Amino acid sequence: MNMQSNPEFRRQLWLQLSATRLILAPVVIAIVVALLASTEPTSTAIHGTAWVALSLTVLFWGTSVVGTSIRDEITGRTWNQQRMSRLTPWQLTAGKLFGATSYVWYVALLCALVAIFSGRAASSAFGPHNTAIEYVFLLALGLFAHSVALMAPLAFQSGSGEARVSVPSIAVFALVFVAFQAAPLGVSRSGSDVINTEWFGMSTTPQLLAMWTALSLAAWGLLGAWRAMRQALQVRQIPWALPAFLAFMGVWVAGSVGPTDTSMLSRPLIGATLALALAAWVLMLWEPQSLFAWQRIRTHWAAGERTRAIAGVSAATSVVVCAVIGALIVAAVNAMSGGAEVAGAGSTGFFMQTAMSSKVSLASHAGAFLWLALVLLRDFAFTLMADTFTTSPKRRSAVILLYLLFMYVAIPAALQALSSEGSEWWLPTAHAAVPIVMALTTLLAMFGALMSQMPPSIVSTKS
Amino acid sequence: MLEVRSLRFDYPNHPALVDVSFTLAAGSVTALVGPNGAGKSTLMRCIAGLAEPLSGAVFLNGVAITDNPRLAHRDIGYLEDEFGLYDELTATQCLRYAAAARGVADADLVVRTNAVAAQLDITHCLPKRVRELSRGQRQRVAIGQAIISAPKLLVLDEPASGLDPEARASLAGLFKRLQADGITLLVSSHILTELEAYSTHMLVLRAGRMIEYRALSTVAASAAPLRAERRERSIDVILQAPWPDWSALILTGAQLRAITPESSVLTDATHVQIEAELDDAGQTALLQQLVKGGAQVLSFGETRQTLAASYEQSIADAPTAPTAEIRSPQ
Incomplete structure (x- = not known):
């Protein structure tokens, strides 16, 4: 990959690396180091300051610069010029990720050099608490943050309104990331290399796990940014990346926090399914599903343009479909193993906890995952109706939130208060399937009726 | 295109x-x-x-x-x-x-x-x-x-x-x-x-x-590379005196209209508008027909209609x- 042949990267260098700026950074850093050296006899203060500056530079400054690079193109009305260029999605992605941050990385390199050399003076390693692993961790985390910053404005952009990576997707991305990072980072920052942790039965250090986590996230971030750029450049693509990322996160987390008495097959499957299900509800809540988009999908599908039709599927839809498929697979695996597989995984998450702690009458816990698949479909059908009958995104979110509270808090509480048997109509039991299927069928029938009222099938764009 | x-x-x-x-x-x-x-x-x-x-x-x-x-x-x-x-x-x-x-x-x-x-x-x-x-x-x-x-x-x-x-x-x-x-x-x-x-x-x-x-049929259009192509044209003809032989004009599918005086009688008109599908050669031939037929042509050209x-x-x-x-x- 020759970055110099990338016009976008070259343009960013014209903007970022002026002689004045290149000289200014080392001069400022040298002044700060000199001031610190004059006040603090040991190099610990210099090392600590350099490490903090490095972290801030990479994580905050770099992220801000990348986010601004796309926003400025959109507000500066130069974005369409780029969209109409022959630059490939990767050229634009790399040009903005590494070109726009070229000065940031230059400053980061200077900070890293100061941190490393001052750390060496303070101890024999890279620093008192900075190992090579942590430098890799920081750089990977920075790259991930930059990639997300590149994705977000692409999702916000107006125009065709067909952005597939939506704001809620980014929110899910960030939320999962924060939750995921908190545990290993906390241990990592404790400064101890002695405490080991397990990941799918393998013993490792928290620092190493955090580093691989960050590297994995960086890889996913790059993939996400590239795909968001492809979408912005009107390259049609099957929406597999977000479900795949969520499934990956579920599997990754299951490796650390899941129960150890499940098989190597069901544990990642359950982790992926639960992550997808959780994300599905969040996306259903926040991402509108235009009836028009469904009509377009229907038309392209009917015209035999299958790829085009699937490319029009929203992030929420793709995640819901994958979560349902995941739940069905887990149910099937559990059913085939006579319930033993999931029984041990009962403490993995909310649904399994519900299934295990309740007075369920199901002979097999396969029913719990069948229940999960059904309620996901029912709730998705409800969001389609909310999309059709609400007039603003805020009202839509409010309606769906009320629905979720009603379905998952009010009804179970009321049934429980009435009688212990009453809850069987809500919890993952055979009884519960009846109202769920009835509601699902009604909602889908209503949606189908609405679709049939749309104008006659639109003309295929095939020549 | x-x-x-x-x-x-x-x-x-x-x-x-x-x-x-x-x-x-x-x-x-x-x-x-x-x-x-x-x-x-x-x-x-x-x-x-x-x-x-x-x-x-x-x-x-x-x-x-x-x-x-x-x-x-x-x-x-x-x-x-x-x-x-x-x-x-x-x-x-x-x-x-x-x-x-x-x-x-x-x-x-x-x-x-x-x-x-x-x-x-x-x-x-x-x-x-x-x-x-x-x-x-x-x-x-x-x-x-x-x-x-x-x-x-x-x-x-x-x-x-x-x-x-x-x-x-x-x-x-x-x-x-x-x-x-x-x-x-x-x-x-x-x-x-x-x-x-x-x-x-x-x-x-x-x-x-x-x-x-x-x-x-603007100035720009008539100066454009497309001007020679066959298309619907509106030709303004101004004569020094009325011309009685309009019926002898050989012009397939043409529509003729007297502008001044405002009358349906072409033989009285000194300003006539001809609408026909013509290319440049056809337009030239039309002018030649008028002149050879004895019409005292003062002005002849495509109508310039503003955009x-x-x-x-x-x-x-x-x-x-x-x-x-x-x-x-x-």
Whole structure:
């Protein structure tokens, strides 16, 4: 990959690396180091300051610069010029990720050099608490943050309104990331290399796990940014990346926090399914599903343009479909193993906890995952109706939130208060399937009726 | 050259384009006119492959822009109504970046940049930062970016917006030169007199529907490369004295009308309008017939109708736009 042949990267260098700026950074850093050296006899203060500056530079400054690079193109009305260029999605992605941050990385390199050399003076390693692993961790985390910053404005952009990576997707991305990072980072920052942790039965250090986590996230971030750029450049693509990322996160987390008495097959499957299900509800809540988009999908599908039709599927839809498929697979695996597989995984998450702690009458816990698949479909059908009958995104979110509270808090509480048997109509039991299927069928029938009222099938764009 | 077929584009609450179909001839300059909200910018964005229509198709030289916008972008230059430039770069850097981004080989960047700068008369601006340039000069740099890869179709949305009269006149000259270079232009503007200076065709949109697309008989149209082609022409003939032999005129399918005096009797008329499908040779032959037949021809030529008059006539003739026929999704 020759970055110099990338016009976008070259343009960013014209903007970022002026002689004045290149000289200014080392001069400022040298002044700060000199001031610190004059006040603090040991190099610990210099090392600590350099490490903090490095972290801030990479994580905050770099992220801000990348986010601004796309926003400025959109507000500066130069974005369409780029969209109409022959630059490939990767050229634009790399040009903005590494070109726009070229000065940031230059400053980061200077900070890293100061941190490393001052750390060496303070101890024999890279620093008192900075190992090579942590430098890799920081750089990977920075790259991930930059990639997300590149994705977000692409999702916000107006125009065709067909952005597939939506704001809620980014929110899910960030939320999962924060939750995921908190545990290993906390241990990592404790400064101890002695405490080991397990990941799918393998013993490792928290620092190493955090580093691989960050590297994995960086890889996913790059993939996400590239795909968001492809979408912005009107390259049609099957929406597999977000479900795949969520499934990956579920599997990754299951490796650390899941129960150890499940098989190597069901544990990642359950982790992926639960992550997808959780994300599905969040996306259903926040991402509108235009009836028009469904009509377009229907038309392209009917015209035999299958790829085009699937490319029009929203992030929420793709995640819901994958979560349902995941739940069905887990149910099937559990059913085939006579319930033993999931029984041990009962403490993995909310649904399994519900299934295990309740007075369920199901002979097999396969029913719990069948229940999960059904309620996901029912709730998705409800969001389609909310999309059709609400007039603003805020009202839509409010309606769906009320629905979720009603379905998952009010009804179970009321049934429980009435009688212990009453809850069987809500919890993952055979009884519960009846109202769920009835509601699902009604909602889908209503949606189908609405679709049939749309104008006659639109003309295929095939020549 | 450019074919738009049954194009439909819907915004969430209303259709922006409804069943728009037309074909632009190569080398033509089409004035896209219509009131605010008529769908001009949306149509241009669909043609430029920046917006995906709900249905219909746009083809540029046989390539479906709607199916493969990135492939079609190679042959399209597009200038938005509110275009942007990289203010911190010099004009040279802007043009070189645009050239490289549009696939001009590195070895050709300098030559191509200088050629376009010369074509647009902005060579003296090249070393300056874009933020230091005047509105007119910035406009030319933006057009330079759009044409630097030698596109076959140039789509310009309100290109003269915000320019002073001198810059507008200069821009009109530039468009004529681009047309002479073989580029097909589609230009939208609210300033009809400006479009008149260089347009050969007119496309009228109202409420998302195409009211009319036709060749113009303006000065620009008659001076255009298309002037020799066979088309419907309106010929004004002014005689020194009435001519009794109009019935002897051999002109298939022609319609003759007395202008002055306002009468249906041609033999009394000294000003007659002839409408017929003619090419240049046919028009010459018509004049020869008149002269040989003894008509004292004082003036003979194609009727020059202003773009404004054509537009007003199109709007007046058009049926009232129907209400939105598609149900709002929300």
